[in-house]
Amino acid sequence: MLSEKFNAFSFSVLKFTSFILLVIILFSCGKVRETIIDPGNNVVNKSYEDGIFVVNEGNFNWGNASISFINTKDSVEQDVFNHHNKRSLGDIAESMQVFSNQGFILVNNSDKIEIVSLKDFSSVKSSTDLNSPRFMSIIDSSKAYVTNMQNDISVIDLKSLAITKSIPVIGWTESLIHFENYMFVSAIGIESEASSQRSAKILVIDTKSDKIVDSIKTGKDPICMVMDKKDKIWVLCTGGYDHFEPPSLMRIDPALHAVDKTFSFQDPSSTPSRLCINSGKDTLYFLNNGIYQMPVASVTIPSTPFIAANGHLYYGLGIHPSTGNIFVSDAKDYVQNGEIYQYNQVTGSLLNSYPAGRIPGSFCFSSGSKKK
Numbered sequence: 001m002l003s004e005k006f007n008a009f010s011f012s013v014l015k016f017t018s019f020i021l022l023v024i025i026l027f028s029c030g031k032v033r034e035t036i037i038d039p040g041n042n043v044v045n046k047s048y049e050d051g052i053f054v055v056n057e058g059n060f061n062w063g064n065a066s067i068s069f070i071n072t073k074d075s076v077e078q079d080v081f082n083h084h085n086k087r088s089l090g091d092i093a094e095s096m097q098v099f100s101n102q103g104f105i106l107v108n109n110s111d112k113i114e115i116v117s118l119k120d121f122s123s124v125k126s127s128t129d130l131n132s133p134r135f136m137s138i139i140d141s142s143k144a145y146v147t148n149m150q151n152d153i154s155v156i157d158l159k160s161l162a163i164t165k166s167i168p169v170i171g172w173t174e175s176l177i178h179f180e181n182y183m184f185v186s187a188i189g190i191e192s193e194a195s196s197q198r199s200a201k202i203l204v205i206d207t208k209s210d211k212i213v214d215s216i217k218t219g220k221d222p223i224c225m226v227m228d229k230k231d232k233i234w235v236l237c238t239g240g241y242d243h244f245e246p247p248s249l250m251r252i253d254p255a256l257h258a259v260d261k262t263f264s265f266q267d268p269s270s271t272p273s274r275l276c277i278n279s280g281k282d283t284l285y286f287l288n289n290g291i292y293q294m295p296v297a298s299v300t301i302p303s304t305p306f307i308a309a310n311g312h313l314y315y316g317l318g319i320h321p322s323t324g325n326i327f328v329s330d331a332k333d334y335v336q337n338g339e340i341y342q343y344n345q346v347t348g349s350l351l352n353s354y355p356a357g358r359i360p361g362s363f364c365f366s367s368g369s370k371k372k
């Protein structure tokens with residue numbers, strides 16, 4: 001089960017896991033396990049309140065997860081957490097959020113959340129009581145929900161990181177969307193089961209009682225969710241790691257707790273991932289080898305990419321909240337350090353590129369990010 005803790009959605013979970021296991025076997029005999037990344041001639045920032053964080057997953061069981069920071073002058077600081085705290089971030093950094101001038105970093109295989117100050121990236125608090133945390137949704141200054149791969153959803157005190165309640169579920173939960181008094185959570189099912197046996201759904205949780213009050217059936221492996229300008233939830237379903245069914249995009253009416261539109265990918269072997277939406281909430285983006293752009297008013301899934309991969313292994317995707325520019329990571333071969341590319345959201349032209357750490361998987365934009 002642990003071998004699937006990578007965020008393997010650039011391909012299918014099965015393909016990616018097999019590849020990683022092969023890499024580990026090939027390198028384990030001749031390579032000492034890494035715990036930190038040498039930042040070399042690193043840019044050191046005085047503040048991290050305005051810029052872009054790149055969450056580098058690192059290699060499974062190598063303890064080389066890291067954070068890269070792109071400042072407003074397009075300079076990059078590598079391995080920020082280790083530099084300021086003199087210790088490794090941990091094993092498989094999954095996601096990051098900013099709230100109240102602090103960064104919350106979920107480290108999956110280390111079973112923890114790290115809180116850092118955005119003033120200097122110093123550690124504020126660390127919790128190791130979680131089970132394979134994936135993503136977080138913050139309700140207010142005192143409460144958040146955290147998904148994981150271990151049969152529950154954690155309700156945590158945002159200041160102490162203590163788990164105040166566990167909501168029992170069956171299997172693996174992933175993405176979250178907060179709408180009015182409800183939390184919508186994608187539930188993939190039991191990880192070890194075949195896709196045909198998994199019960200994929202969106203769970204509806206009452207945030208006042210912390211109880212599951214409803215569920216919405218979806219396609220297999222609902223991995224990503226975003227909300228559009230009309231408060232409709234879009235769910236990207238991969239169809240299952242074994243291609244049990246064609247991938248799909250589903251639109252949910254959160255007021256009715258029901259699917260009101262479904263788009264199926266024409267190619268059943270497609271492996272879409274990393275669903276995002278622009279700040280105007282009228283255009284969807286996702287990866288499927290290349291980068292696809294889809295207006296929410298579209299009546300069909302686009303057949304050609306907005307930006308072709310051209311030999312890159314696109315792995316992580318983010319849309320800048322101010323400029324709307326597209327940030328995408330290239331994981332290369334999952335062993336060497338990755339790279340980040342910034343594209344214009346209108347023309348698709350390349351604007352810049354930046355070095356990153358090992359397996360850059362996701363982006364987090366500081367709350368103070370200004371137009372670049």
